[in-house]
Amino acid sequence: MRILLVEDDPEQLEPLKTILGHQGHLVDGVKEGETAQWLLQEKTYDLIILDWMLPGMSGLELCRNYRQAGKETPILLLTAKDTTGDKVMGLDAGADDYLIKPVEVMELLARVRALGRRSPRWLGDQLRLNDLVLHLSSMTLQRGAKTISLSTREYQFLEFFLRHPGQVIRREQLELHLWEWDNQPESNAVSTQIRRLRLRLEELGCAEWLETVYGMGYRLQAPSSV
Amino acid sequence: MNRRRTFTFQGWPQLSPQQQGFLIILLPVFCLVSTVGIFVWLSMSMSDYEKAVRHSQRVQLEARELLNHLIDAETGIRGYHLTQRASFLEPYHTALAQLPATLEEIETLLSYSPQQLTNFQHLKTLVNRSIGLLTAQMNPPPSDRWPLIQEIEQSKRVMDQTRAAINAFITAEERLLVNRQQQLESLRQMHAIALILAVMVGFLGSGLAVRLFAKLFRELERRRQELEAACNRLSQFTANASHELRAPIAAILSHAQVGILLGQQQPEQALLRLEKVASLAKSMGQLVNDLLFLARHEGVSPPDFTTPLEVGTFIQAIAQEWRETHAQSHTFHLQLPSVPLLIKGDRDMLKQVVLNLLSNAERYTPAGGTITLQVSQRGEEVVIVVADTGIGISATALPHIFDYFYRDERVQRRGIRGAGLGLAIVRQIVQLHRGSVLVESQENQGSTFTVKLPLAT
Numbered sequence: 273m274r275i276l277l278v279e280d281d282p283e284q285l286e287p288l289k290t291i292l293g294h295q296g297h298l299v300d301g302v303k304e305g306e307t308a309q310w311l312l313q314e315k316t317y318d319l320i321i322l323d324w325m326l327p328g329m330s331g332l333e334l335c336r337n338y339r340q341a342g343k344e345t346p347i348l349l350l351t352a353k354d355t356t357g358d359k360v361m362g363l364d365a366g367a368d369d370y371l372i373k374p375v376e377v378m379e380l381l382a383r384v385r386a387l388g389r390r391s392p393r394w395l396g397d398q399l400r401l402n403d404l405v406l407h408l409s410s411m412t413l414q415r416g417a418k419t420i421s422l423s424t425r426e427y428q429f430l431e432f433f434l435r436h437p438g439q440v441i442r443r444e445q446l447e448l449h450l451w452e453w454d455n456q457p458e459s460n461a462v463s464t465q466i467r468r469l470r471l472r473l474e475e476l477g478c479a480e481w482l483e484t485v486y487g488m489g490y491r492l493q494a495p496s497s498v
Numbered sequence: 499m500n501r502r503r504t505f506t507f508q509g510w511p512q513l514s515p516q517q518q519g520f521l522i523i524l525l526p527v528f529c530l531v532s533t534v535g536i537f538v539w540l541s542m543s544m545s546d547y548e549k550a551v552r553h554s555q556r557v558q559l560e561a562r563e564l565l566n567h568l569i570d571a572e573t574g575i576r577g578y579h580l581t582q583r584a585s586f587l588e589p590y591h592t593a594l595a596q597l598p599a600t601l602e603e604i605e606t607l608l609s610y611s612p613q614q615l616t617n618f619q620h621l622k623t624l625v626n627r628s629i630g631l632l633t634a635q636m637n638p639p640p641s642d643r644w645p646l647i648q649e650i651e652q653s654k655r656v657m658d659q660t661r662a663a664i665n666a667f668i669t670a671e672e673r674l675l676v677n678r679q680q681q682l683e684s685l686r687q688m689h690a691i692a693l694i695l696a697v698m699v700g701f702l703g704s705g706l707a708v709r710l711f712a713k714l715f716r717e718l719e720r721r722r723q724e725l726e727a728a729c730n731r732l733s734q735f736t737a738n739a740s741h742e743l744r745a746p747i748a749a750i751l752s753h754a755q756v757g758i759l760l761g762q763q764q765p766e767q768a769l770l771r772l773e774k775v776a777s778l779a780k781s782m783g784q785l786v787n788d789l790l791f792l793a794r795h796e797g798v799s800p801p802d803f804t805t806p807l808e809v810g811t812f813i814q815a816i817a818q819e820w821r822e823t824h825a826q827s828h829t830f831h832l833q834l835p836s837v838p839l840l841i842k843g844d845r846d847m848l849k850q851v852v853l854n855l856l857s858n859a860e861r862y863t864p865a866g867g868t869i870t871l872q873v874s875q876r877g878e879e880v881v882i883v884v885a886d887t888g889i890g891i892s893a894t895a896l897p898h899i900f901d902y903f904y905r906d907e908r909v910q911r912r913g914i915r916g917a918g919l920g921l922a923i924v925r926q927i928v929q930l931h932r933g934s935v936l937v938e939s940q941e942n943q944g945s946t947f948t949v950k951l952p953l954a955t
Contacts, residue, residue, distance in 0.1 A: 280910070283749035283778060287756040287771070294760060325741050327910035352744035353737060374748035377755035 273318035273388050274449070277301045278308040278334070279350070280326045284373075288321075291377055292384065296411050296427045300453045305329025311453055312338055317345050318391040319384060324351035324362065332365050339366030346387040350375060385409070399434035402494035404478060406434055415476040422472060429469050433482065433492035442489040466490060510710075511717075518714045522707050529703035533696035540689045547682040553610045554675035558668055560604045565664045567593035567600060568628060572657055575632050579646070590632070597629065611674055617667050624660040631656055731901070738903035742917045746782040750775050788919040792902065792926060800932050803842040806954055809880050810834045812845070813873050816852050827865040828886075833872040839880050840954040847927045848951075854920040855884035855947050861914055862945070863888030878953050879933075885946040891939040899937065900925045908941075924949075 275292055279285040280303045289301040300315070302308045305326045312320070312334075320338070322331035335347050349367040351358070359370050368390065369383055388394060399406045405414045411427045412419050422430065428450055433441070443462050450465075451457045466482065473479040483491050510518070574590025577583075601622055608614050631653035635646065757771030817832050852871070859869045863886040872883040891899060895906035905918040924947075928935045931951050939945035 281745050281749065283774070284745065284752055287749070287752035287774075290767075291752075291756045291759060325737075327907050352741040352748070354740060373744045374751040377752060377759065 273297045273384070273391065274316070275299045275319045275321060275384070276308060276311060276315075276317045277321045278305065278326065278331060279303065279321075279323045281323075284323075288377075288380070291381070294424060295381060295384075296408075296424050296431070297384070298428055298450060298452065302453075305331065305334045308334055309337065312343070315453070318393055319387050320345055320347045321384075322347060322349050322367070324349060324353050324358075332362060335362070335367055336365045346390050348383060348387055350380075393435070395435070399431060401434055401437050401481075401492065404476070404481070404494070406430055413472070413476065415478060418476055420472060420475050425465060426469050426472055429465055430492075433490070436492075438491065438493045440485045440489050440491045445489070510713075515714060515718060518710065518717075522710045522714065525703050525707045525710070526700075529696075529700050533700060536692050536696065540685065540692055544682065544685045544689065547678055547685060550610055551675060551678045551682055553607050554671055554678060557604060557607045557611075557614070557671050558675065560600055560607065561664055561668045561671065564597070564600050564604065564625065565661065567597050568625065568657065568660060568664075571597075571629065571632050572653075575635055575653075576650075579635070579650070587636075594629065594633075597625070601625065611671075614667065614670060614674070617663075617670060621660070621663045621667050624656065624663050628653065628656050628660045735902055738905075738918065742785065742903050746778050746785065750778045750782065753778065785917050785919070788917070788923060792919065792922060795926050795930055798930070800930050803844060803931065805845065806840050806842055807845060807848070809839045809841055809873055809882070811838075812848070813852065813871065813882065816849055816856075817871055820853065820856055824860060828860060828863055829866075829868040831868065831870040831872075833870070833874075835873055835875060837875075839873070839875055841880050841931075841951050842954045843931045843951065844927075847930070851924050851927050851949060852882065852884070854924050855949075858920060858947075859884055859886035859888065859945070861916070862886065862890075862909065867944075875953070876950070879950045880953055882949040882951070883946060884949075885944065887944040890941045890943050890945055891937070892941050896937065896939060900935075 273296075275297045277285065277289055277292065277299050279288065279301065282303065285301045285303065289299045292299045300311060300317075302311060303326075305328050308320075308322075309329060320335075322335060324331040326334075331349060331351070335349065338345075338347070346368040347366060348369045348371060349362045350371050350373060351362070352373045353362070354372045362370050368387055371380060371383065397408055399408065403415055406412075406427075407414065408431070411422050411424070413422055413430065414420075429446075432446070432449055446462050447457050451461075466484070470479045470482055473482060478494075481492055481494060483493070485491050513521070570589040570593035574587050574593070577586030578590070580586075604618060605622075608618055631649065635649050635653060753771040753774040757768045757775070761768030761771070814832070814834060817830075821830060856869065856871065863869060867887040869887075870883070870885040872881075872885070874881050874883075889908070889912070892906060892908055895904075895908070898904045899906070900921050901918075902922045903918040905916065909916075925935050928949055928951070933949060933951040935950075936948045937945060938948075
């Protein structure tokens, strides 16, 4: 999932971003409400995790503005505000879930999964192309009786291709969707990742499914559909 | 304004709202009761005097009636003597029949004015004597004229005396009547004056009650606003405190759990997270220390410090240590007094005051700015000034900077970290030393903190 994580305290932002990334999510971490607001206008997310108390625009304001704009991506409020009144205010502002700090990482991850299932882009717990199956919860790839574990990066790339099967995906699209907003990829980063992914697919005997369309980009498609 | 203040008595603000409300209700009630009381008393007095006046008038009438009866009796007797006809005796008999009732009526009426009773007794004797003499004239035979003439002469003398007495009685009663009428008239005037006074007192009392009510209402409104402000401050404090206390805990927990989850696959992650946890736990420890310090000294009356402290040397040592341990990114000026200045206080606490102020100045002054630490004497006080040329404090933040956990949003946006307890600690320590701390600041023009401490005597 592509997640926007808004948290002003870098000491809290960094571990959460790391663990969410480790779970295969692609996380844009920002410290200010205004930057988050700009990103929400520019990009599409599967989940937004917001701290309430931010310098400048508060998480609550951000949440309210986002909902008023008619957008439906699930929002999880993560805050030190713990009264019933705060929870009511937060949920009324348009949040889908409310977690009080300090939060158990396992619980946060479970809630993230639960909210992910409510995302408009949710297609189930697995993505399938013919007999190739990507299990989202375990980050494993299965073909027939053989199953391999993917690294976070491999998983993120493959998930993106499986969500757009048969489509030619340009390098810029991959850069936009698979790199964090403040992280500029090196010129050969995409091709390196594609090469690695092909090596993994090779283990299942389907490396050729991921084609390079010269001058255009990359495409994942099963041989039978050619 | 002053006149208005003196109008309501000075002890008014010291009364509780309940007492004030009771007095406000009591005021019109008192006015009403006293006015009605005065009215009832005046009306009853007037009714007494009216009755007395009516009695006097009736006494006069009855006395005149008495005189008429006597004249009738005398006229009847004389007619009879002249004509020897019994029919001329009719007025005499009628008068004689009515006389006792008239006398009795007068006597009854006089129970209201005992001052006339003596006169009446004298009058009554004369009347009875006159009647007796008149009746005696009826008995001797009319042939013998000489003794009769003598009796008539005697009767005439007594009758004249009686008439004179009745007239005197009437005159006296007239005087009484006039007197009573005058008193009644003055009572009527008093009644009118009392009415005007009652209306005035009523108006004044009601006006005062309304004024006091408005004052009480304003006072209650002020207290409500104060309470509301206190509630807001409390909820702001709770929100800030829970944010500041939970933030490091949340960070520690996240780092620890991430370390546990990733540690097995990536041992370097575990080490990194452990270092983070240790560093966060240290700052958390500092936060807890600060909070405990504040809680321990909150509301405590200043102790009697005995250790004398030479401010110049003391500040110089702090400044030197601070310069050695901090990056030299600012221009630093130190101005010390030329004469030794002694204060009494706790060395560690006062050091923390100076260090907190210096550390704030450093944090909120961009590199290249100037920080000045100045010590001087002003009257009976030692003045320690920490001034900087930094980002300053906004007018909205200025009244709150000594509040617990208060952090200016502008500062947070700049990513300058801190829990918002440093200045609260400064103020508490300064107050413990019977001193004061002031701040002057303008946005983007720097801030000046002035700590004043009493000189040791």
